[in-house]
Amino acid sequence: MAHTVLVAGTASHVGKSTVAAGLCRYLADRGVDVTPFKGQNMSNNARAVLAAGDTDADWGEIGVSQYVQAQAARTTPTTDANPVLLKPRGDGESQVVIRGEAVGHVPAAEYYDTYWERARDAAEASYRRLAADHDVVVAEGAGSIAEPNLRHRDLANVETARFADAEVLLVADIERGGAFASIVGTLELAPDDIAERVAGVVITKFRGDRSILDPAIEEVEERTGVPVVGVVPHDDPGLPAEDSVSLPDDGGVRGEDDVPPEQTVTVGVPRLPRLSNFTDLEPLARVPGVSVAYLPLSASLADADAVVVPGTKNTVDDLLALREAGFDAELAAFDGPVVGVCGGYQLLGERIRGAHVEGTGDRQVVEGVGRLPVETTFSTDKRVEAVTWDVSGAGPLAGVDGSVSGYEIHMGDTRALTPVDRPLGPDSAAVETVAGTYLHGLFENPGVREAFVDAAYDSAGRERPDFDPDARTPFDAAAALVRDYVDVDAVLPNL
Template sequence: MTRTLLVAGTASHVGKSTVAAGLCRHLADRGVDVVPFKGQNMSNNARVVLAAGETDADWGEIGISQYVQAQAARVTPTTDSNPVLLKPRGDGESQIVIQGEAVGHARAGEYYENHWERVRDAAEESYRRLAESHDVVVAEGAGSIAEPNLSHRDLANVETARFADADVLLVADIERGGAFASIVGTLELAPDDITDRIVGVVITKFRGDRSILDPAIEDVEERTDVPVLGVLPHDDPGLPAEDSVSLPEEGVRGGDDVPPNRTVTVGVPRLPRVSNFTDLEPLARVPGVRVTYRPLSASLADVDAVVVPGTKNTVDDLLALREAGFDEELVAFDGPVVGICGGYQMLGDRIGNAHVEGTDDRQVVDGLGRLPVETTFTTDKRVEAVTWDVSGSGSGPLAGASGDVSGYEIHVGDTHATEPVDRPVGPESAAVGDVAGTYLHGLFENRTVREAFVDAVYDSADRTRPDRRGDRENPYGAAATLVRECVDLSAIPSAGQ
């Protein structure tokens, strides 16, 4: 019989994804056939995976966290692990992706009024398929499990707990303050049948002496009769973030492991509608490389390279760059520049058939002019895993890469060159001088591309790269160790294997 554990939270961004990934790897290490699941996710960080069930498509989209958790569980990810994905587009509207396929757009009220039965049925259908072929399902909730205004249509938490007959592990973040009040309040406000399923609580992101918490833990356990099963230290294992809430207004990742005179800094514009910024995570794990997310009011004077990431709305983010004056920073920057997906489209000369928020007409919008390419938007969306040979790709900041590279495309729009260009990564890519653009998400997960880019940045900055070339430890094992050492897993029937 399949057992299911729902990792739920007292709020958003409390560490549910890390706990779920750690549990997936812990169980996989013990030979358990485990698979991740999230009934409904909201994120613009998506991955392309195999489509499950009866569908004409070979590929579909799921949220990054379920992709990561599938990797942790050592199973091939499919769209069943995240059957409903909402991708915010701005102005209160989201694209709706059901079992991997984009089916339309809706605002919150319209979504529940017009799509609720369909998405709930899809989530339960996907769960049933997973449960039929795996021994344990580690499900992840969304936000808080105790929202009285949403409990009758809370797909990721309440509905999943019910149709999966799941045990529930409650996660609370102590870093933000009020963790114990959040625990008591959540247990008070959650539906009675959900509270009855909660097997314990895990407190995350604690700094300091663990014994300091003992009086509060004893008090909460006495008040609620629910045990606190563990306290996780503030120790980020380095898993990709699910959404931009995790990005500070100007944050830096990596680069702390070598002397400052042997580091390089990669600047990333913090676009208002940034998506798939996890493309940058592999760079932040390279010794000596600092990845800094820059608000559009910032300067690029102190960075050595720029990567313009993907976006859920290329045109409006391009206009936001221009309004803030950040376009001038990008045009004037004379180091290596790489644009990925929407970032690539921005680097071109023009974008045609473009829709601008607040208008009904389609128009041509000027790009940044760093690459001689033009993009025309269409109604078709490309969702596909791809592999390309990059040997002999010519000039540009990705030159020097060789062999096959793999990743995925999620985009609308066709891009063509108006002048001769090198094709560094894929038939629609372009490179001229120190500037390159590609539609390949997961670009820097390929070691050959990552090494070529980092070498180009060090060469451009006229700095000596550290001798140590190995990337930092794979984060899945670190997440499993964190959970295994800090949580009483024996008290969780579905995880104490």
């Protein structure tokens, strides 16, 4: 049976995913057969992966963090990596995905009444399969490991620590303040058997002289008996984010480098109320000279050089919100390159039929933005599949050639009303400067990314800067943080 370490947190967004991914790559670099795991996740950023266990499905969904961590571990992810995924839909309701398959839409209370036992059994079965096939399992917790109201049904933290017999690496974020109080409070409030499993603490997002923390570290270690095994500096390696908490405030910009302003372009992204799979934009934000600006629906596109309309968990409601704010007029008037992904593709079309499926009452037809001559019809069937296509670019992706890979997670079928180019597979469409596709992960393909960035620079009339295509990956950057600033041997002494 594998050795398991659970990367748990004192709160949400403290850096668990980064530490877990860095640990996966660090161990893989040492020749360790390692795999990620998260018993229960809540995220609208999902990836299609191979289905595992007793199922008739070929593909299923997992949260993006475990997909990324599997890449870091240099292993092929399956639905065992994240057997339970909750995808928020608004109004306190989530879609429940168990072993990669959507099984219902319920509010939180009903989830625990209806699905809890099934979810726990699925999580433990998935863990057992992974532990039998690998030497180390790096499990990731969720939120805080010490929530008294949740400890009897905390699948990602408490239950995982118990059925995996895991050592716990506790992560605390010092940037927010109160990190040392959070550490002590977490160890005090956690169930006794869980607190006893904590092998070490990692403090993340530290700026300044490490020695300044020594008095506080000494006191915490004396009070708790738990060593602080790492202080990680504030250095974002650029891993895809799991939820929108990590996004900048409205109007904020992601993507920083030393490129002079006259060689930069801005990709405007409408911040849809039910935004999902925004990690599709991460590869663009890592391109030198490209800034990704998440714009409130009240904003203008005057300063944007290109636009990506992202996925959404509820296309129709977000289309109506976009129209109410007047952003549909901004999209209609924008003359630069535009790409719509999944729900963003659907709302760029002429109309959407069967809209009642998405909870919009008696509405049967909703008019779209009208930038693409396509029509989408919703149904209850959901497509989840990884895909690879041989393509030829068109529209704002005119430079694409060869094959592209990604995944589809969507409901609804989209058909062209007039002849269109098909730049990214049979369900895509492109006319002039606008393209739409169901391909998530499209900008991870260098050809697609480069074609779109080139189109943005051409539209802006600016020259692209030179850059190093062999720069280290986000996985390597995360591994360097773990290697240089965390005493891994204190938590995994026998590797």
